Amino acid sequence: MSISKKLDLMDLKILKELSANGRLNNNQLAEKVGLSPSPCWQRVKRLENEGYIEGYVALLNSEKLGISELVIIEVTLERHDDDILARFERAMEALPEVLEVYLTTGEYDFQLKVAVKGTKGYEAFLREKLYKIPGIRHSRSSFILRCFKKSHSVQPNTEILNS
Structure with a gap:
């Protein structure tokens, strides 16, 4: 570079x-x-x-592909040592349903954006995939009802030049 x-x-x-x-x-x-x-x-x-x-x-249309639901899942890990974090990150990379993963501050350690086929797909994702990952202590989910704004990239502006 x-x-x-x-x-x-x-x-x-x-x-x-x-x-x-x-x-x-x-x-x-x-x-x-x-x-x-x-x-x-x-x-x-x-x-x-x-x-x-x-x-x-x-950018693919998830509804046309039959993936109708987006879910935000907040995850808390049991511990925060390097090994647990690395295993969790590798597990997230391997799950195609997981679109985005953020390490966050606050009550939960991670926020996941997950695409599933309805509530049955969500249940299967939780039971068959997420809950089988070692080191997860707790999770909380929220279904996305509607998207009001969606950006896939930051928008550059002249304020960048002045900073």
Whole structure:
């Protein structure tokens, strides 16, 4: 990875456009941000190499795939030693239903975002997978009823330049 350069307004424009539509080809992106294609491509490559752009994904519709429920599960571990934490993290990585895992402060150690096929899928996930992971002391779940806002990336803005 190369040494990171300070972001300028053009970099932020590129990041904003790509976060809205990662399928833009270089010519389309260059036109949207007001650059010629070659400098635009060089900037995108630099932003990728410096880690500002972590990757590109396709967002799948979970309901069309039959995965109708999202659940937030808060988990408390029995202990917080390195071995328990490492085993829990490996277990989470291996479960395809687990979309996101956050180590948190407060009453619970982790928050999980889990996608399941209805309440039967949720019960099966708990009994057959989550509760078989050693080191879990307690969990609490909340079903997501409706999503009011969904962002898959932070949105760059000019305030970044001033900090």
